[in-house]
Amino acid sequence: MSGDTNVDFYESSPEFVRVWADSRLTISSALWQGCPDLDLDRAQEQKLNLMADLADFKPGGKVLDIGCGYGGLLTFAVDERKVGHALGITTSASQAGHVKSLGNPAVEVSDCDFWDLPVETAGFDSVVAVQSLEHVLAGAPADCGSDPKAMREMLRRIHAWTVPGGRFAAEVCVAGPAETRDDLHEQLDAEVLRNSRQAIMPRLGDLLNAGSGLWEPVSIVTQHEDMLRTLEAAGSRLSEREQEARAIGGDRLYQATCETVRGTTAAVRGGIMRIAWISWKRID
Numbered sequence: 599m600s601g602d603t604n605v606d607f608y609e610s611s612p613e614f615v616r617v618w619a620d621s622r623l624t625i626s627s628a629l630w631q632g633c634p635d636l637d638l639d640r641a642q643e644q645k646l647n648l649m650a651d652l653a654d655f656k657p658g659g660k661v662l663d664i665g666c667g668y669g670g671l672l673t674f675a676v677d678e679r680k681v682g683h684a685l686g687i688t689t690s691a692s693q694a695g696h697v698k699s700l701g702n703p704a705v706e707v708s709d710c711d712f713w714d715l716p717v718e719t720a721g722f723d724s725v726v727a728v729q730s731l732e733h734v735l736a737g738a739p740a741d742c743g744s745d746p747k748a749m750r751e752m753l754r755r756i757h758a759w760t761v762p763g764g765r766f767a768a769e770v771c772v773a774g775p776a777e778t779r780d781d782l783h784e785q786l787d788a789e790v791l792r793n794s795r796q797a798i799m800p801r802l803g804d805l806l807n808a809g810s811g812l813w814e815p816v817s818i819v820t821q822h823e824d825m826l827r828t829l830e831a832a833g834s835r836l837s838e839r840e841q842e843a844r845a846i847g848g849d850r851l852y853q854a855t856c857e858t859v860r861g862t863t864a865a866v867r868g869g870i871m872r873i874a875w876i877s878w879k880r881i882d
């Protein structure tokens with residue numbers, strides 16, 4: 599273990615991410631549906647279809663993607679689901695730069711923190727957040743107070759940004775189902791969070807409660823198998839293409855990415871973390 603590996607995983611260049619991720623550069627769970635011969639690209643496309651369905655993407659509609667990564671979902675929304683306009687926000691300059699370089703006229707990206715997006719921003723038919731609410735919660739301004747208050751304020755803002763009847767879909771790393779295990783939390787802190795942004799894994803019940811009166815849950819699925827298989831695919835690519843990955847990203851980023859895969863896998867296997875796919879409808 600090297601003690602000096604401390605890089606910002608989210609500022610990885612697209613060329614480096616392409617070595618270990620799918621062709622859309624997705625850094626979240628794929629949807630494998632138990633199919634043994636599916637490849638990572640197809641499994642990530644299935645997940646995009648799932649998010650589009652959960653958020654009820656409409657042809658000609660407006661979509662906001664909170665924590666849009668390298669823009670795979672934005673491009674998919676416009677090209678495959680024919681939405682009229684897709685805005686992504688991310689706190690990573692590398693990710694925002696990549697989305698801009700794709701040059702899709704119906705896709706807009708802003709290098710903007712969730713908490714800095716103007717409250718007056720409005721008019722979205724659908725909002726999605728894929729493995730980003732954890733970071734948004736950790737970065738809540740002090741005046742949002744304790745976690746339940748931050749969750750409520752986060753969901754209140756998203757409510758204000760949507761149209762009446764609007765939909766919100768999220769993929770969230772939630773705590774459980776096992777009890778807290780200090781050793782696995784320490785491993786998460788040491789191997790994952792120091793290489794990305796701070797994050798809070800909410801309890802599923804707390805998140806749903808925080809939306810009370812604002813968001814009606816339409817469907818909730820939790821899983822760990824799809825996440826584990828996605829991590830396994832990333833881990834295999836990283837070891838099969840180690841030389842190439844080190845040449846593109848450097849030794850520190852290569853090691854940090856391997857640690858992220860390893861620490862997240864241990865957390866999921868140990869039952870302290872699972873994935874929730876949640877679909878909400880706005881209460882008006």
Ligand SMILES: C[S@@+](CC[C@H](N)C(=O)[O-])C[C@H]1O[C@@H](n2cnc3c(N)ncnc32)[C@H](O)[C@@H]1O
Nearest residue numbers: 624625626665667688689690711712728730733
């Ligand atoms: C795990 S990545 C997921 C990226 C993308 N949704 C995907 O599935 O590939 C988390 C994303 O959240 C973004 N993020 C973290 N904190 C944020 C904040 N406070 N406001 C907006 N985006 C944030 C990161 O820059 C990154 O794009």
